[in-house]
Amino acid sequence: MSVCLVSMIDHIGQSLSINTAAAALFVDFSSAFNQLWFNGLWLKLTRLHCPLYIIAWLKHYLCGRKAYIDIKSTTSPMFELSKGVPQGSCIGPVLFIVYYHDLLEQLSTIHWKHLFADDLAETTSTNTKTSDRILNQVEATN
Numbered sequence: 001m002s003v004c005l006v007s008m009i010d011h012i013g014q015s016l017s018i019n020t021a022a023a024a025l026f027v028d029f030s031s032a033f034n035q036l037w038f039n040g041l042w043l044k045l046t047r048l049h050c051p052l053y054i055i056a057w058l059k060h061y062l063c064g065r066k067a068y069i070d071i072k073s074t075t076s077p078m079f080e081l082s083k084g085v086p087q088g089s090c091i092g093p094v095l096f097i098v099y100y101h102d103l104l105e106q107l108s109t110i111h112w113k114h115l116f117a118d119d120l121a122e123t124t125s126t127n128t129k130t131s132d133r134i135l136n137q138v139e140a141t142n
Contacts, residue, residue, distance in 0.1 A: 032118030
């Protein structure tokens with residue numbers, strides 16, 4: 001993770017050294033591991049040409065898990081989970097990255113992007129002409 005941070009700071013520093021605008025965006029997906037939808041995962045794994053025996057193993061691992069809700073000693077009936085990966089599992093972050101890898105493909109114009117578990121970090125910068133145009137517009141409004 002520290003290598004990614006250094007890379008990100010370096011990209012911003014390079015942009016600033018040639019007087020271009022730089023921006024960073026940090027996203028933390030809320031309840032990410034609880035929201036991973038199984039059917040979408042199977043589809044994405046198939047599209048990535050994942051071997052069927054691995055998909056079958058993952059289905060066996062994830063499907064059929066049951067849960068209940070307990071609030072102040074009142075317990076709900078058991079229900080089957082149709083989404084989410086077990087908290088603290090080693091494979092959970094990997095499955096999350098596989099599930100959201102196509103998001104990174106859609107951000108192809110972003111210079112630097114990194115998806116780690118349920119966190120996304122991006123940096124982008126403009127070319128000098130674009131930065132000059134933006135600065136001129138800002139100065140004109142002041």
